[in-house]
Amino acid sequence: MTQATFIKAALDPTAPLPAGLVTPEGAPATKRFAVYRNNIVVGLKDALAQGFPAVKSLVGDEFFSALSDAFLRSHPPSAPRLPLYGAGFAEFIAGFAPAQPVPYLPDVARLEYALRESYHAADSAPVDAGDLSDPLLFTRAVKLAPSVRWMSSDFPITSIHAFALGGPKPEGGAEDILITRRAFDPVATSFPRGTINVLEKLAAGDALEHAIEAAPKQLDLSLFLRALLDGAAITAIQEV
Amino acid sequence: MLDQHKFLPTAVGVGYKSAHFSNIMSGNTPVKWVEIHAENYMGAGGRPLAQLRSLYEKLPISVHGVGLSIGGERDLDADHLKRLKHLIDWLEPASFSEHLAWSTHDGGFYNDLLPLPYTDATLNRVCDHIDHVQETLGRRMLLENPSSYLAFAESTYGEVDFLREIVKRTGCGLLLDVNNVFVSATNLRLDAFEYIDHFPHDAVGELHLGGHSEDEDENGAPLLIDSHGQKIVDPVWHLYTYTLATGGPKPTLIEWDTDVPEWPELEGEVIRAAERLEKVPA
Structure with missing residues (x-):
């Protein structure tokens, strides 16, 4: 046989x-x-x-x-x-x-798989605080950590995901999601739709100032940059 | 790499579960080595590899593969073998073992140790695959005897003769799973003690002990299932004692993979095994 x-x-x-x-x-x-x-x-x-x-x-x-x-x-x-x-x-x-x-179930699965990929991704060290004081910072490109992921959804997936695992009743609407991992546990953060355009430009090697031009109006840039830094998502500042 | 971690000690280890990380790292335990499943440590980074780095500073590690499909009809999966080599080269474990079984077919992985007919064709294929593994990894591997639930009408070898022939041709060692011997002997109505009597103990580098569950086939005959989800039963302890008396003391692993217990219960099994192992003269 x-x-x-x-x-x-x-x-x-x-x-x-x-x-x-x-x-x-x-x-x-x-x-x-x-x-x-x-x-x-x-x-x-x-x-x-x-x-x-x-x-x-x-x-x-x-x-x-x-x-x-x-x-x-x-x-x-x-x-x-x-x-x-x-x-x-x-x-x-x-x-x-x-x-x-x-209808939101596929995106919940997509988020869970992205979190798992991030969990197993290669380790990396975040950029030094000193590098961020570069006066030409906004003309530079950034290198994203291997554990960074992003996705877009028509539904409030981060909130639905948290609810499914015991959190409060979900609220909100369509969102873009940034996944970062500082130590070992990935974190998903919700941003307005269109935010992933910025991430895609950063990943493609565009200068920070050009990437930011792609941001949606509703995006609070300081919150977004804070999420990237807190999440150890930037591993290097480099020439464009 | 610490020198004393290059070989498995003739002492008792456990199959590593992340839930037990701090218990093992505390050092206050009779557990002298751990075994990991290779496939859980093939990611690029993160917590699993960080824990493995800590474990390897602390204890000798045995890498146990569950996905190489050594009995598969197709060639070994080159990508998988490459990932395995990467892990082995990095970790330099005290031991590497795999199973006399198959689990992949045409690119699909079925996550079970599927059975093989013991024929000349299987023997040639398994030996070719073991040669390939040993050449690639640059080290001797141990091959584990399976738990059998059924027999193949086409088999022409008994299992012990089959394993003995593999050792002779490839120079590999054996991992003797005492629970698997008990399960197979019960399911196939063979004599477990006779199996142990004829086993090539000189080739054995490690023993496994674990729990099984009990069922019946459609004729009311006992059907034991190698589930690794409960305590080791007394007849398996007895067979372990007999194995030690016959083959001498060997590094022994307690496997408990499903319904993983609280640490004290697992530690209790370790102590039971150590009491038996320590009584055997080297």
């Missing part, structure tokens, strides 16, 4: 037992084979539940079980690295018909 036959049958609960898998008496090992079926599904479901606790909390155990079951059968991990399993979960949820009544 090939491993293709084994795994196909293991992932399809309605498939017959592959020939040649036997009990000690030589009988078909149907229930014994079910141990592997169960281990695969339970192990991967647990990994998704650990990686997407807010999604799970928002939809409940039963729904999450059905959702993660459908995902893992069509999207098993592409590498033996469960800490980063679920890169395509948000897109999958967006196309999962039973989840349509919860």
Whole structure:
């Protein structure tokens, strides 16, 4: 029997037992084979539940079980690295018909995955306070830490995410989100829509003054710069 | 790298869980080494690697892979092997071990230790893969005996003969999981003591102990499942004592991976193992 036959049958609960898998008496090992079926599904479901606790909390155990079951059968991990399993979960949820009544769910998954990527990203040292007193600072480009992430949503996702994990009732509307990590725990901060334009320009190597031109009117620049500095998000000031 | 961390001591270690980080770092513990799952430390940075750096200053570390798929029909995943080599080169662990099993197929990883038929074809493939791993990592690895729930009609070797042949061809060592022997022997109606009697103990670099759960197959026959989620049962303790008497004292690991207990309960298992291990003359 090939491993293709084994795994196909293991992932399809309605498939017959592959020939040649036997009990000690030589009988078909149907229930014994079910141990592997169960281990695969339970192990991967647990990994998704650990990686997407807010999604799970928002939809409940039963729904999450059905959702993660459908995902893992069509999207098993592409590498033996469960800490980063679920890169395509948000897109999958967006196309999962039973989840349509919860339109913000894909973005909650997107935020949780971005937080996880940030958590595992390379360590880096923030820029020295002295470098920030450079009189030409605004003509310089900045280097962002490997743990920095950002995303945009039509929903108040940071607030919904916090609510799902035990916080107060969510409020607010569409937002852009900056994720930073000073030591080990990533922090998501909400900003007005359009703020990610600034981050994209900074990441592309534009001078600070040009990047800031892309900011939306409602953005409080001092709050934004404070979030970058508090979050150890800038690791170097450099020539454009 | 501290010299005394280059080898596993003939003492008791635990499978590392981040919940127990401060208990282990306190130093006030009978735990003499830790084992980590390689795949949890393949990120670029952050807390997992910071904890690992602290652990490695403190204790000898065994790296235990769960995703290399040594029994897989396809070639080993080159990217995964590269990540593993990066970790091993950096950490210089006291030991590296993997499983006689497969877990990936056509680019999908199924997160379980799937079974192999013991045939010449499997033997050739497993030996090729172990050669590849040992050459890439530049070190000897240990191969762990699996927990079996079913048998393959096509098998032509017994498990101990199969492992013995792998050792002979590749020069690898073995990790003897005593709980797996008990689970497989119960499930496949074999004699666990006979398995231990015939095992090539000279090749054994490490022993594993862990808990299993109990079920039945459709005919009412016992079906034990290697779940690592509870205490070690008395018959496994007894088999461990027998293994030590037969093969001599060996570094021993307590594995408890699911429903991870509070530290004192895990430490209790460590003490039980140490009491048995210390009674055996070297």
